[in-house]
Amino acid sequence: xxxxxxxxxxxxxxxxxxxxxxxxxxxxxxxxxxxxxxxxxxxxxxxxxxxxxxxxxxxxxxxxxxxxxxxxxxxxxxxxxxxxx
Amino acid sequence: xxxxxxxxxxxxxxxxxxxxxxxxxxxxxxxxxxxxxxxxxxxxxxxxxxxxxxxxxxxxxxxxxxxxxxxxxxxxxxxxxxxxxxxxxxxxxxxxxxxxxxxxxxxxxxxxxxxxxxxxxxxxxxxxxxxxxxxxxxxxxxxxxxxxxxxxxxxxxxxxxxxxxxxxxxxxxxxxxxxxxxxxxxxxxxxxxxxxxxxxxxxxxxxxxxxxxxxxxxxxxxxxxxxxxxxxxxxxxxxxxxxxxxxxxxxxxxxxxxxxxxxxxxxxxxxxxxxxxxxxxxxxxxxxxxxxxxxxxxxxxxxxxxxxxxxxxxxxxxxxxxxxxxxxxxxx
Numbered sequence: 001x002x003x004x005x006x007x008x009x010x011x012x013x014x015x016x017x018x019x020x021x022x023x024x025x026x027x028x029x030x031x032x033x034x035x036x037x038x039x040x041x042x043x044x045x046x047x048x049x050x051x052x053x054x055x056x057x058x059x060x061x062x063x064x065x066x067x068x069x070x071x072x073x074x075x076x077x078x079x080x081x082x083x084x085x
Numbered sequence: 086x087x088x089x090x091x092x093x094x095x096x097x098x099x100x101x102x103x104x105x106x107x108x109x110x111x112x113x114x115x116x117x118x119x120x121x122x123x124x125x126x127x128x129x130x131x132x133x134x135x136x137x138x139x140x141x142x143x144x145x146x147x148x149x150x151x152x153x154x155x156x157x158x159x160x161x162x163x164x165x166x167x168x169x170x171x172x173x174x175x176x177x178x179x180x181x182x183x184x185x186x187x188x189x190x191x192x193x194x195x196x197x198x199x200x201x202x203x204x205x206x207x208x209x210x211x212x213x214x215x216x217x218x219x220x221x222x223x224x225x226x227x228x229x230x231x232x233x234x235x236x237x238x239x240x241x242x243x244x245x246x247x248x249x250x251x252x253x254x255x256x257x258x259x260x261x262x263x264x265x266x267x268x269x270x271x272x273x274x275x276x277x278x279x280x281x282x283x284x285x286x287x288x289x290x291x292x293x294x295x296x297x298x299x300x301x302x303x304x305x306x307x308x309x310x311x312x313x314x315x316x317x318x319x320x321x322x323x324x325x326x327x328x329x330x331x332x333x334x335x336x337x338x339x340x341x342x343x344x345x346x347x348x349x350x351x352x353x354x355x356x357x358x359x360x361x362x363x364x365x366x367x368x369x370x371x372x373x374x375x376x377x378x379x380x381x382x383x384x385x386x387x388x389x390x391x392x393x394x395x396x397x398x399x400x401x402x403x404x405x406x407x408x409x410x411x412x413x414x415x416x417x
């Protein structure tokens with residue numbers, strides 16, 4: 001699980017152009033939106049693209065997103081259970 | 086041209102040091118054939134979200150717009166008009182490249198948002214809270230003059246308008262190679278390919294900081310021989326600011342038209358220090374405005390070694406491909 005979390009953090013940094021951040025700077029349990037990383041709706045779209053491109057996961061229901069994108073850990077758990085590549 | 090219209094503020098980011106006029110006394114010269122603009126550290130000016138999300142050209146556009154507005158007495162803005170030949174090229178290229186490579190699947194929204202031509206004017210509008218007229222003109226090498234013409238028409242209609250006119254273009258190595266093969270940039274003897282970011286504020290109200298007055302704008306289409314016959318040249322101009330760039334095919338048109346219409350008038354250049362791109366003429370008008378404001382022309386801008394006796398009236402002449410011709414008359 002730690003491997004996926006680290007890889008996911010690296011992918012998030014790259015996809016969202018978080019130039020000044022390293023994986024260690026991202027708290028995997030902190031909220032991605034709002035307080036934690038402070039991401040917004042456009043970042044959510046980027047994360048959906050990231051999930052499909054890197055892990056072959058297509059998110060179809062908007063309701064799913066709220067739980068999946070809660071934190072890096074929740075994303076990693078979803079990826080572990082649903083990845084196709 | 087009816088009303089008196091003044092350029093009250095200008096800010097630039099280019100191959101010369103940004104947001105200042107150091108080029109006037111200490112220009113930077115380049116031997117490369119492709120030079121990116123000298124960017125500021127945008128982290129000083131923007132929020133972390135803006136820094137990571139906005140493309141380079143949008144950061145330049147936003148910063149020049151903010152700085153121009155800051156330096157103006159009147160901080161409110163009624164219109165934003167941008168001229169751009171290629172739009173936000175870097176993100177367009179990335180977006181199209183991924184579109185092809187990924188079979189139009191899984192495309193990044195940020196690159197798409199950053200890639201459209203009118204992103205520039207709309208972003209400035211959001212940033213400044215300007216809900217007024219918002220427009221983008223794209224006409225190859227005369228895009229900026231079309232934007233300027235639009236602003237002048239607007240100002241002639243409304244006395245209380247402050248209009249921001251911008252000229253923005255960026256260049257990528259891939260597109261530079263395409264243009265070099267097409268014969269537009271990187272030709273024998275030609276100055277370096279460059280990028281432009283210019284924001285100007287226009288108003289009918291003259292201020293203590295006004296650069297100059299825009300007396301007339303003429304945008305014409307035709308062969309140089311047609312232009313010589315059609316164009317009614319202004320009298321008593323002190324100098325002509327041309328887009329001479331070292332490439333004979335381009336320069337011969339300037340020398341031919343200027344020789345026939347303005348014999349013995351000093352010819353000035355700016356592309357030797359600012360480079361060539363689709364909206365470089367915005368920098369030409371900026372340089373001419375600065376010369377009028379200071380009443381001096383530095384030696385490195387003289388093309389035919391003739392020094393103007395006074396510097397109260399400069400005609401900016403820009404042509405693209407020998408067919409699109411734009412004349413902008415500026416005066417003290």
